[in-house]
Amino acid sequence: MNPLPHPPNPKTPDAAERRWLRRYGWLLPLAGIPLGLWIGRKTWPAVLLVPTLATDGFDAKGLAIGLAIAALPLAWLAGLWFERRWPRTRRWSIAPVLAALALLLADVALRTNLGQSLFWQAVLARSGQQHQAREISLFRLEAADQAATPRPGIVLAGSSQLVYGIDGAQLAALTGQPVHRRAAAGMFPTELVASQGWFDFHPDNRVVLMLSGFDLGARHDLFPEAIRPLATLSGLRNLLGAARARFLLRRWRALVDLGSAAACEFWRSRDYARFLLEHPFRAAETAAAANETATAEQKDAYARLGANGEMVALCEEALARFFADLAGRCREIVVLEGQVNPAYPGGELADLSREARDLLQRLHRQGTVRFVPREEQVLDLPEDLWRDMTHVGPEGRRRLTEAFARALAKPAPAISPAP
Amino acid sequence: MLFNSLDFALFFLVVFAAYAALPARGQNRLLLVASYFFYGCWDWRFLSLIALSTAVDFTVARGIDRSENPRRRKGLLFLSMAVNLGVLGFFKYFDFFVGSAEALARTLGFDPPGLRLGLVLPVGISFYTFQSMSYTIDVYRRQLKPTRDFLDYALFVSLFTQLVAGPIERAAHLLGQITRPRTITWNGIQTGTWLFFWGLFKKVVIGDNVAGWADQVFSGSVAWTSGSVLLGVYAFALQIYCDFSAYSDMARGLGRFLGFDIMINFRNPYFARDPSDFWRRWHISLSSWLRDYLYIPLGGNRRGPRRTYLNLLATMVLGGLWHGAAWTFVFWGLFHGLLLAIHRFVRGETAQVDPPTVFGSAWRRLATFHAVCFGWLLFRAESLRDVAGMLAALVRNPGWSAACSAWTFQIVLLSLPLWFVQVLQERTGDSLAPLRLSLVPRTLLYAATAGGLILFANTGSRAFIYFQF
Structure with missing residues (x-):
């Protein structure tokens, strides 16, 4: 007997649904389980862009997907039954609430180790020549791995100076400790502070940073798109807590954006969800024009260094809050004073370097961080070891890594109070 | 202020909260202020154009309604058309026609002086101009009684929900809703x-x-x-x-x-x-506007097949030109006019009966x-x-x-x-x-x-x- 009698008006959506279920509903249980198993088998080859990847013929997750597809007509019928019995005035709000719950569950699923692995492995496989996509996906994959099985070690946090300046494997070999990379291009103080939640996964961590006047003045405004993929609630609290009300009021759109990113994994990862959408079948390629734009942006950044005093003050205050907060969540924070190519034109840099040093010395005296000034690093990086104004070449990278290892091996140096 | 912006979300939340708290008359005044603010966010200078169009059409419509003299009524309607189309033509088409004339003159070997003004096109001008003009025409045709409340009429022309990209509402539909009290419902x-x-x-x-x-x-x-x-x-x-x-x-x-x-x-x-069906589904407010105020006054399909095809072509070319001052829009309109004419020719005068x-x-x-x-x-x-x-x-x-x-x-x-x-x-x-x-x-x-x-x-x-x- 057909459980779905013909409704009086065949044109209503209700009638259309019943007609569809009557005609095609049986297809879902029939095709659901093979379809689920096929999805289960094809997921990792599709994620990694390796169609030939050998996968098991049967897996529990694929079966679960298949059963969910197969059960869809039953859930659908239950919904139709429910609609008839629930008062019309009340039932309109049920679907939005269920949809919100479904999204919440999906967000939670994306935060799990499996969700993170699937998502960021897919980004990594497609990153190709997109360096930022590669760095962020490596960052997030390591962070997901650490969240699943936290292991203490040296946490390297910072910008592209650190990404290209430190060899993680060499540093691990020199120090005998595991090295966890939490660095990405463009991770200047605002981005660094906002990402704090990724550094404090173990109380025995040694968080190591390299900061200079260049970092302090590199951002002339708040850039939500740079902060968004790594924003965390604890970090955002310190970043925004350091800003003045007027500054925040003027950037209220950025606050909404970053607040959403810190609270919702979907929003935080949205730039890379779009990246996956744009590169579904093969790795990204960077056009020559994009490289030229990047170079032009770099030159612009040099020219605007420290142009916004308000941002410099915000960075200083945010860093102070960040270090004070982080100090209670890890064993030690070591900050090495960074440097740039000796050929870098002077201008604002000297003042900014002085300000950065003053700040770090103050924090050192307070016992919040261990500051290693340049003169203590025993590090010679002449002009020819730099590939541009801020990034070292291969030999510079080796020397810088050794300097880091030496600094980490040494006990905390005493610094005389500034005059 | 774009609908897809946080600024608009904030704007609407504030307006809606105040709107819910006000009585009917106050609601209209609030919406008018909000609409002018909304439009002024693009360029406050162009508020004067909306105000001009509103003032002219409100006054003209009342004049037309009061007069029984056909010549005076026609003269007033002409005044409304001249002001509305004059403003629209100046801001939207002046540079296009002057540029086209210059290009033609250069092709013929002349060296014309550069007369283009580089005008900025006021946002939504084509929409609110057409909306305001339809009111005057409807009053002229005695299909509508003019409103006595200038501020209600000003709201009809400038209501922010559809001010800058339509739909091009008719006074018979929207103005009545403005003058009547409205309620906020769960539905x-x-x-x-x-x-x-x-x-x-x-x-x-x-x-x-x-x-x-x-x-x-x-x-x-x-x-x-x-x-x-x-x-x-x-x-x-x-x-x-x-x-x-x-x-x-x-x-x-x-x-x-x-x-x-x-x-x-x-x-x-x-x-x-079919093409005719397409225009009953696409930008319905514009296609029905063109039908009622252009195609039918030109004679529609009442003057024989040849004239019908010509009317279709003229209507669609003007419809294309409404979209923008460029030859591509003219050809787009001409193409759709041809499609409609060919479809009408193939189909014959009666619609197909068999499903x-x-x-x-x-x-x-x-x-x-x-x-x-x-x-x-x-x-x-x-x-x-x-x-x-x-x-x-x-x-x-x-x-x-x-x-x-x-x-x-x-x-x-x-x-x-x-x-x-x-x-x-x-x-x-x-x-x-x-x-x-x-x-x-x-x-x-x-x-x-x-x-x-x-x-x-x-x-x-x-x-x-x-x-x-």
Whole structure:
């Protein structure tokens, strides 16, 4: 007997649904389980862009997907039954609430180790020549791995100076400790502070940073798109807590954006969800024009260094809050004073370097961080070891890594109070 | 202030909260202030143009109503037309016609002086001018009694929900709603929320994303092959529909919040079975405006077949020119005029009586869609030279790149909810059919819409295409 009698008006959506279920509903249980198993088998080859990847013929997750597809007509019928019995005035709000719950569950699923692995492995496989996509996906994959099985070690946090300046494997070999990379291009103080939640996964961590006047003045405004993929609630609290009300009021759109990113994994990862959408079948390629734009942006950044005093003050205050907060969540924070190519034109840099040093010395005296000034690093990086104004070449990278290892091996140096 | 911006969300929240707290008369005054503020956010200087159009048409309509002298009535109507079309013509078409004349003079060997003024086109001028003109014409035709309240009329012209990109409302429909007290209802909020967010989804998830490929193809930054051109035209067809119908949906949604019933402007146009059907579904407020105030006064189909075809061509050419001051728009209008004329010639004077078969219907829809797409090629191309180049590539340069595959994947994936909703609307004949779905499909649709907005919304704040018209 057909459980779905013909409704009086065949044109209503209700009638259309019943007609569809009557005609095609049986297809879902029939095709659901093979379809689920096929999805289960094809997921990792599709994620990694390796169609030939050998996968098991049967897996529990694929079966679960298949059963969910197969059960869809039953859930659908239950919904139709429910609609008839629930008062019309009340039932309109049920679907939005269920949809919100479904999204919440999906967000939670994306935060799990499996969700993170699937998502960021897919980004990594497609990153190709997109360096930022590669760095962020490596960052997030390591962070997901650490969240699943936290292991203490040296946490390297910072910008592209650190990404290209430190060899993680060499540093691990020199120090005998595991090295966890939490660095990405463009991770200047605002981005660094906002990402704090990724550094404090173990109380025995040694968080190591390299900061200079260049970092302090590199951002002339708040850039939500740079902060968004790594924003965390604890970090955002310190970043925004350091800003003045007027500054925040003027950037209220950025606050909404970053607040959403810190609270919702979907929003935080949205730039890379779009990246996956744009590169579904093969790795990204960077056009020559994009490289030229990047170079032009770099030159612009040099020219605007420290142009916004308000941002410099915000960075200083945010860093102070960040270090004070982080100090209670890890064993030690070591900050090495960074440097740039000796050929870098002077201008604002000297003042900014002085300000950065003053700040770090103050924090050192307070016992919040261990500051290693340049003169203590025993590090010679002449002009020819730099590939541009801020990034070292291969030999510079080796020397810088050794300097880091030496600094980490040494006990905390005493610094005389500034005059 | 774009509908798809946080600024607008804040603006609307403040306006809605104040609106809910005010009595009916105060609500209209609040909406008027809010509408002028909304428009002034683009360029406050152009508020004077809205005010001028409003003042002229309000005064003229009252004068026409009071007078029984046909010459005086006609003279007043002429004054209204002259002011409205004069302002529109000056800001929108002056540079175009002067530029075209200069080009012609240069072709003939003259050296004309540069007379172009480089005018900035006031946002939405074509919409509110047509809306205001329809009021005067309706009063002239004695189809409408003019309002005595200037501020109510000013609100009719400037209501922010549909001020800058339509629908082009008629006074008989909207002005009555303005003068009557309105109530905020749960039903209005529910349907308003759906319409607004569905419009937002169409705009920022589909329209703005597929625009990426359409822009690349039409700007010539990717090589023109049959695959890239075809996909580019499909992408633009989807973009312009999602962009424009999104604005109309959002306008309707905002209207529902405030207790207004804004007219439907689109009825699944890509399901049209013939060109005539397409224009009954696409930009309905403009096509019905052109029908009522241009095609029928020109004689419509009452003066024989030849005159009917001429009227169709003239109406559509002017409709094309309404969209913008460029020859591509003129040719687009001419193309649609020809389509309508050919369809009328083939069909004969009476509409087909036999219902088409499933395959016949599908074939007619497919053919109409592709004819419309050809029109979009004319509409979007930078120049007629580009049109020729793209058509040549379509025929002579076969090819399908990896980028085409990636964009096809993106276009199909993003537009899946759209097709689901459109098929449902088409089959039920109900634009709000998604709200009448049962629990499970409705939940899935809401989740897909919200998830799409969170993950894939293009937040680049791309303005609505029709703002430039």
